Amino acid sequence: MEKVECIVxxxxxxxxxxxxxxxxDGVEVMVLERGNYSGSKNVTGGxxxxxxxxxxxxxxxxxxxxxxxxxxxxxxxxxDGAATTVELASERFSAPSPQSYTIQRARFDQWLAxxxxxxxxxxxxxxxxxxxxxxxxxxxxxxAGGDEVGxxxxxxxxxxxxxxxxxAGLREQPRAADHAVAFKEVIELPxxxxxxxWRLNEGxxxxxxxxGEVTRGMTGGGFLYTNRASIALGVVVAMEQMRxxxxxxESWQLLDAFKEAAQIKPLVRxxxxxEYSAHAVFEGGIDKLPRPYGAGYLLAGEAAGFALxxxxxxxxxxxxxxxxxxxxxxxxxxxxxxASCARPS
Amino acid sequence: MAAMKAGRGVPQAIENRRLxxxxxxxxxxxxxxxxxxxxxxxxxxxxxxxRGARREFLKIETLKDLWSLRKL
Numbered sequence: 001m002e003k004v005e006c007i008v009x010x011x012x013x014x015x016x017x018x019x020x021x022x023x024x025d026g027v028e029v030m031v032l033e034r035g036n037y038s039g040s041k042n043v044t045g046g047x048x049x050x051x052x053x054x055x056x057x058x059x060x061x062x063x064x065x066x067x068x069x070x071x072x073x074x075x076x077x078x079x080d081g082a083a084t085t086v087e088l089a090s091e092r093f094s095a096p097s098p099q100s101y102t103i104q105r106a107r108f109d110q111w112l113a114x115x116x117x118x119x120x121x122x123x124x125x126x127x128x129x130x131x132x133x134x135x136x137x138x139x140x141x142x143x144a145g146g147d148e149v150g151x152x153x154x155x156x157x158x159x160x161x162x163x164x165x166x167x168a169g170l171r172e173q174p175r176a177a178d179h180a181v182a183f184k185e186v187i188e189l190p191x192x193x194x195x196x197x198w199r200l201n202e203g204x205x206x207x208x209x210x211x212g213e214v215t216r217g218m219t220g221g222g223f224l225y226t227n228r229a230s231i232a233l234g235v236v237v238a239m240e241q242m243r244x245x246x247x248x249x250e251s252w253q254l255l256d257a258f259k260e261a262a263q264i265k266p267l268v269r270x271x272x273x274x275e276y277s278a279h280a281v282f283e284g285g286i287d288k289l290p291r292p293y294g295a296g297y298l299l300a301g302e303a304a305g306f307a308l309x310x311x312x313x314x315x316x317x318x319x320x321x322x323x324x325x326x327x328x329x330x331x332x333x334x335x336x337x338x339a340s341c342a343r344p345s
Numbered sequence: 346m347a348a349m350k351a352g353r354g355v356p357q358a359i360e361n362r363r364l365x366x367x368x369x370x371x372x373x374x375x376x377x378x379x380x381x382x383x384x385x386x387x388x389x390x391x392x393x394x395x396r397g398a399r400r401e402f403l404k405i406e407t408l409k410d411l412w413s414l415r416k417l
Contacts, residue, residue, distance in 0.1 A: 051383045
């Protein structure tokens with residue numbers, strides 16, 4: 001069996017952040033990405049909080065392909081035929097060191113993949129990992145594309161459902177009660193129109209969250225992020241509440257109705273729909289997190305349950321990068337004492 | 346005239362300069378607590394806001410101002 005020092009399953013933010021750090025430190029690392037390229041399968045629509053990451057890989061963020069720095073925050077409550085918006089445009093959140101940026105993952109992940117490759121990581125695209133290989137309790141590698149590849153450490157950054165980790169017994173199978181489902185459309189609009197509609201200076205962005213009638217009383221809400229020349233508009237709703245409603249409503253219909261609401265229609269007017277997607281979101285909180293490490297493996301990103309929806313701040317991507325960074329720091333002892341692999345110090 | 350009578354206390358109430366100097370910034374700082382995410386985020390949103398509200402508004406002056414604003 002071919003063997004490398006470290007395999008990363010999943011070339012998203014967590015996996016690439018781990019690969020970048022490992023490669024940078026001279027560790028032999030192979031990333032298995034099921035899509036044609038990193039980001040090609042990702043549908044996250046949103047905002048990356050960069051402020052918590054500035055101390056992590058500080059050299060990276062200067063030339064990152066961000067869409068817009070978020071200069072205007074809006075929370076809109078829809079109820080009783082009215083829309084009430086709380087809005088904040090603070091210079092402490094924008095220039096010179098913005099707190100967060102909107103990003104498009106296809107572009108952002110490819111950029112991070114290039115950085116990891118330049119640092120020395122090997123990224124294998126179009127390669128779906130089929131199974132984690134185990135020797136007793138220890139994860140010893142991956143089966144992918146009919147081949148087996150051994151590794152001293154396997155970093156599992158496979159995304160929210162954690163199917164490989166679940167099948168290998170490293171975490172429980174996902175439960176609807178711990179997840180929400182999100183539907184998102186990307187709607188193209190000219191940059192000037194975006195800036196006029198959200199009263200932004202040139203190049204600045206807005207993040208607008210909606211709560212209330214958008215989810216018909218269920219836990220969740222709507223979101224809208226302004227990219228450079230498009231907006232990401234979507235609805236998130238608690239899976240179990242949606243599943244047990246007992247009526248004919250389908251979750252995707254919430255987004256259709258949301259777009260038609262009198263308060264939303266003017267925001268999307270004249271836009272062209274260019275992308276439609278759906279995604280599960282972990283909302284189980286810290287008490288439902290799987291054990292993030294064991295013999296021969298580490299979990300990172302959504303596979304480790306790192307997502308936090310606190311209503312006005314929705315975090316996941318910064319936690320993914322931070323967990324990838326943290327995972328990259330763990331396998332270092334492997335070269336000297338393989339028994340201590342993937343065990344927190 | 347009914348509206349003018351109902352608003353009898355308005356001119357006096359809005360003479361309070363703190364309405365225009367201190368409170369706009371205090372409200373902004375309070376909201377920033379809601380929306381802020383930094384590498385030291387350890388408190389919950391509600392705890393941050395309650396702490397902010399206490400710091401910004403729980404003062405004798407503010408309570409007196411609130412009392413005077415009942416005339417608006």
